[in-house]
Amino acid sequence: MNIALVVGLCVILLGLIVGYNIMAQQRQRVESSKRQEMAKYIAVIDATEELIGNAHNLPYSGTLLVCLNQKILDALKTMHDIDKTDRSLPQRISDVQAQINQIKQTYQNKESTSFRVPDSDREAISMLKLVKRLRAVIKAEHTKGRLPTQAFVSENSRLEQMQMKINIENVLKRVNDAKIKGQMGTAQQLLKKALDVVSSKSDPYCQSAKESLSAMLEEVNTSLSKGHEANRPKNDENKELDELFAPKKKW
Known part of the structure; x- marks a missing residue:
């Protein structure tokens, strides 16, 4: 009887x-999945904040700034849904929402900075x-339905023109x-390539640029026909030109 009891x-x-052990393993899987999800959204936030940090380098519209901040806000809300124990998230959500409201008021028909001509090919x-x-x-x-079609079309066109x-x-x-530098051959090739690009466009900037480029x-x-030496661009210059004027992906 005692043996049976012990065995039981x-x-x-x-x-x-x-x-x-089964429950512990299940909890570990859940926690691991939660950490992976949180890491994914943290990466989204970091990448988006990096883009926002470049608003002083390029003219960002209010629509673009709101879109980027809304992307961060959505990521924070999802993180809060995943982990209710993180007490820092509600405050961060509140701060980003306040930032979005401020942008909507401050950047109506206004850009973050004026356009600046790149100093070098590398910067371009x-x-x-x-x-x-x-x-x-x-x-x-x-x-994802987070940006209205009209706003997307307008902003995409603005960025394409940029x-x-x-x-x-x-x-x-x-x-x-x-x-x-007297490198008229290089200047000629640059101008021809630029004209090929703007000739297919009909917006006011491209039409104005076409006139300026044609005159140049x-x-x-004329200078070359008068006997100026036409210096051919070096291979690295051709490579830079190809990268600058590579066909842009149509969105």
Whole structure:
């Protein structure tokens, strides 16, 4: 009788141990999944804050700033739903919401900064990459239904024109530098490539740029016809041109 009792107790104890281990493993899986989800949204917030931090480098519209901050707000709210124990999240949510409200009041028909011509090809490429990231964000937010269609179309068009302006203004700077150095061949190739790009556009900026570029090209051609040496661009210059004027992805 005592042996049977001991065996029974051992079986019960073993069952409790197994059950406890199963529950512990389940809790670990849940916690691991929660940490992974939290890490994903933290990465989203960090990347978006980095984009917002570049608002002094490029003209950001109020629509774009609201979109970026709303993306952070949505991530924070999701994190709060995942982990109710984090007491810092409610305050952060409140702060971001207040920031969004302030942007809506401050940036009506106003941009974060004025457009600045890039100082070098490297800076121009960096600016173009930033614009590309911004266009990817607004496209994703529009797809998720967080950005109205009209706002998306308007902002996407504004960013596309900014890409064009970065390219053209950088070309104008390079052309002037080449002319100062007497590199008329380089200036000619730059102008021809820029004209190929703006000729297919009909917006006011491109039409104005087309006139300026055409006049500059005529001046360069005249100089070359008078016997100025046409210096061919080096391979690295051609590579930079190809990167600057690579076909942009249509959103």
